[in-house]
Amino acid sequence: MKIRVKLALLAVSLCALAIAACCTVLIISANGNSVNTAIDGALSEQHLLVQSFQSALRNTYEDGLSDTTQQSLGKYLFRQYSSGSLSRSQYAMRKDGEYLHNGSELDPADILTDAKTRSGNGTEVKYTIVMHDNARHIVVGSANTINGGVYDIYLVKNIEQVYSSNASLTAKLAAVSLGLVLLTAAVLAYSVFRVLRPLKALQGSAAAIAHGDYQSRIPVKGKDEIAALSVSFNAMAEAVEKHVAEINDVAEARKLLLAALTHELKTPMTAIIGYSEALMKTRLTQEQREEAAAYINAECSRIERLSQKLMQLIALDGGSGITIAPTPVTELFESVEKTLLPIAKRDGVALDMACGSETLSMDADLMASVLINLFDNARKARAKHVHIVCSGGLISVTDDGCGIPADSVKRITEPFYMVDKSRSRKAGGVGLGLALVKRIVAMHGGKLSILSQIELGTCVEIELPL
């Protein structure tokens, strides 16, 4: 069952329950009150009759009257006062257990045998409600001692009208309640539908995203929870789109890397296979054999270097292997200088390193690798002077090598991208150095910028966060 139906049904049910409970309480209360009012009225009427009769009988009674005369007097007075009532009640009277008058069709004395009792005004009155001739009647009676005789005075009154009125009220309340419930149901259903309509849009958008439409968004209206959900959904969609794009980029990059790797491997493998086949199948001179072996060795070394750098790059891509800690730059520079000086001396490159007393948050080994790679690139670019300077959070590596063409600057950090492949391979390059540098700088949260001019040299700046 749909949530809006569930919600609407639940709300309607609760409303119906509340309305029914209220109406029931009202009806029970009203019914009870009206019946009690009728009972009270009947009791009052009977009491008034008793009082009137009692007073009249006492005023007219004389001592020494025979039973017949007393009965005659009692009957006459009773009829006088009971016929004066405007309520259309019926009356009965017994004297000393014998009915003198019974204007009803009932035997009140018998009916009231086990009836409820109410005490008041010094007398005990019995009353009950009975069904007679398809109508409810209240029977009230009391025993009254007057002038030595016991007069039982009864009132019988049709109170069906009270119950009819109650039934009518109940029917009206039920009709009104039903109308209210239906109205409430309609309003609730409409309201729930309106409130939850954005969820449908949400559903649609989610489905669209699931089907690859990562740009699907839902309109945000209002400031309620649904609007907040819409905002969150849109943010999620945004993030999903971005991550999907990143994943796609990474996948593309890896695809390109794979393709480049395949290509990079293919070249040396072809050469290795060629030279090895020549060694195996062709009669070569010693010099030729030594040349082939040297070439095979050089290419294998290159493949080894390629695999090492690739492993390093993959490790960095996995996010592992980086430990950032505050490290004095002087320590870094001292370590790097120790590694680079022999190479610089060997290749006739003037290395100049300068820094202050800065302490930067970095992985010292990786940053050393960065500086070494940049020096290596400068060396391969036939630089004669390499300056490595650190000032504040900015480390710059400047050389006076051949420079990078402007249209290659953007691609220079792509894996396996080489401006001059032959020159680079000859110099032992595999095209992964700057990709590594870029990755390491990115892992430090830093910024890498390359400025270069042909024939003038290149300046690589690394800005690390302080």
Added chain:
Amino acid sequence: MKKIIIALLAALLLLTACQPTPEAAVVVQKDFGQLTEKAKLDESHVPDLLLSESLKAPKTLHKALENKQGNVKVYIEADVTVPDAKGLPMIRVGHGSFTRDDIRRFADVLFNGAMPLDPNNKKYTKSMIQESIDRLIKMRESGDLDMKYESVEQVDADIAELMAKLETAPDTMDVAEHDFRQEYPFSLQATEDFAAISNLFCQEQVIEYCKNLNRYAAMSLVLVGTPDSSPLLNIKADLSAETGYTPEEAYALAMQTADRLNITDLACTGQRAYFLTEGGFGVYEFMFTRMVNNIPVTFTNDIGNQFNPNSVHVSWEYEMLRLFIDETGVCYLKYASPYAIEETVSEQVNMLSFDEVWQIAELMLPIVNDRFTDYNITININSVKLGFMRIVEEGYPNSGLLVPVWDFMGTCTRQHSGRGTTNKADDPYTSYLTINAIDGSIIDRALGY
């Protein structure tokens, strides 16, 4: 979710208010049942004594009574009349009705053989209409308008209407005979003399005859209510000069008429004579009531049609035939509410002794007649009579009992203590106390119970 909805609906049903079921009541024997029980003869009854002996009734009664407040005084100087019988029965009666043959017989006797006509089918003749026009013109000129007219313009309007009818009126009456089979109520007329149209009004329980419709209005004083003396009504014993009938002759005519009408179950139980000063004529009235074992139902002025608005009781008039004789003979007759004898509940009922009745009367006469606290009431009882009366049970007007009752009858004078005005009720047929001879209960003749 379904479970929640079902649970809620169940709760709704449980919350519905339930009414307790009252018990059924038991219908019991009512007042007539008790009366019947009391009416059964007991061991003390002596079967062969006359009532006057068994009831130990005196021949006369002389007493003076007064209520506690002193404003009601009752003087009894009365003959005590007891039927000459050894016992009295109790008869159950119901509503009777007149048959078509009864009506035909009444019409035949009262119209003196003239053909009864259906007034709905008649056309007044030119002479009849002219007579009406002449009368209206005379009335208009005299200025003494009938009560029917509030202004001269109304008289003129009637004259104009009659003048229009005169043009197309027939010279002779052309009417259809009545076949007595019309649905009730209907009227019969039997004269071509417009000045004296006789009308017989017929209903299932009423036959009313008036010889002269013009005189009917003038007789209203004596036809409705108790005919007490007033400037317009003189109660007289002898109207020989006014009517041409002595009281005995009038009585004889009344008996003869009753005999011709075959009214055998009723007997003349009262008579009066009035002179209506406004109309300038006198009438004898003879009242007939039912006989039970040759003992009459006591005639009183109470008709028994008082309506009690606080009760569901529907009134039932007493059976009565009133016959009026003027100078033309029988001028008015009304026979209403004939009884249908259903069963003899008891051939002979047990009755209270006169002493017991008197003890009740002694106490109740001042009480029953103390209805007007602003009045000084003086009642003169001149007749104490044991007779029959039809009683009913309150709320059950379809069946009654003819039971023996004691009536204390006489005249009354009421004087307003503040204004000093006096009015007299001097008709002798008013009962100031009616006591059920079986159980001593006081009966209100106006209500019938």
